[in-house]
Amino acid sequence: MKIDPKSSADLSAQISQSIKSAIINGDLIVDQRLPSESELADHFEVSRPTVREALKRLAAQSLIRTQRGATGGAFVNRLSFEDAYAQQVTTSTLLLSMNEVSFQTACEARYALERACAPLSAQRRNADQLATMRAEIFRQGQPELSDEAFCASDVAFHRALVDGAANPVLSYQLAGAVEAMQPLMNMITFSARDRARIVALHCQIADAIDLGDGAAASDGLQALEKETLSLAQKVFETRSTKSPPPQAG
Template sequence: MTQSLAKQISEQLRDAIMSGELKADDRLPTEDELAARYQVSRPTIREALKRLAAQNLIRSRRGPTGGTFVNRPSLEDASQSLTASATLLASMDQFSLTEIADARHELERTCVRLAALNPDKSVLKQLQQELEQQQSESLSDEEFCASDVRFHRALVDACQNSMLQFLMYAVIEAMQPVTNMVVYRFRDRVDVVAVHQRLYQAIEQSDASAAESALDELMVYLKARFRAAQDWKASQS
């Protein structure tokens, strides 16, 4: 019963924060005051506050000026929360591989176009470093997949659009490792690196059309690998 009440109270407080009724840096009432307001025990209030803290919506501070305050979330904090939720949903098969690939394709296509329109030298250097690492024959499958994630994260960074970055970080950090685990046996590194190289060159040369075409080619290839992986899995059952 305590858990259920704590959940209800945390949701009400969360709604107040999201609606702006409780603003960033506002001080929440004390535990005693909240317990009296909701007519519950202090342990129930503590549990409700723990739920909000786990979502990074509030913070506690000790001392004479201490208390519990509404957080001022950063883009990184919000992105991490979205990534955690996306990872959980992906692990529970709430998204199909096709849905993940289609969403990634559409969003990342816009990212590479924007990146090519205004290439960033520091990002180009990072892309080049990842390409050099991916070409190493001694690289393990796990290391190649990690480099693949970093390469596409850099592509998103290069678009210089905070909203796209916020959405794509969840796709890349949560979804791409999942899809990599599925298709790594069915893809050829040489093919992937070749397309990565074309993506890099297109952005370096400020050729947005070529960057989009290279990404299209990569996603067609990966979707075919997804189907091969699914067919293999079906044949084993």
């Protein structure tokens, strides 16, 4: 584990990269303790604050955890699905909000991926998952529900659909696609009629899952994508002719 003294990059960046590589290629294994900050400082021939900056970079990526005290130190962290999931949602959300991705592009990606889950989800459906889907559908039928809460329930419904595939890798990969759309959806105003159509499609999908019919669930998702797109188009047309660019909140 060494750093290049001629490199122009920050020392802390070089050090964190060096340790990161060691973790990735297995030189440092899960729960292994790194040398203390002072030892690292000696090893890399830098000061302790510089080492600390490097370690904080790694901590920000959940690659290490630190513990104070006599037997404390920095330990290689087992990256959990939970941590990765949260990172994925944040990254995807920022990616969409910072890069002028069209609603259509994001929507297409999301539904393409969800349809990929449908057959597995239908095949492995379980009572919990179906109960969640039904509960969210019921919630979505309540007329007093705010648009924002309606969107949140929509996300919960789709998450249940995805998690039903009982494949944690799949759930993780889809986390971003499903949740990052929420801010975009929040820009839409759902009329009672809009909601009714969406709820009907949700029912159709839940029924298909219930019957173990993946193809039918996939068809339902396709219809839902079309519905969502047309709703969004209506909103953006109105916005572009009547008012300044959309502002979230």
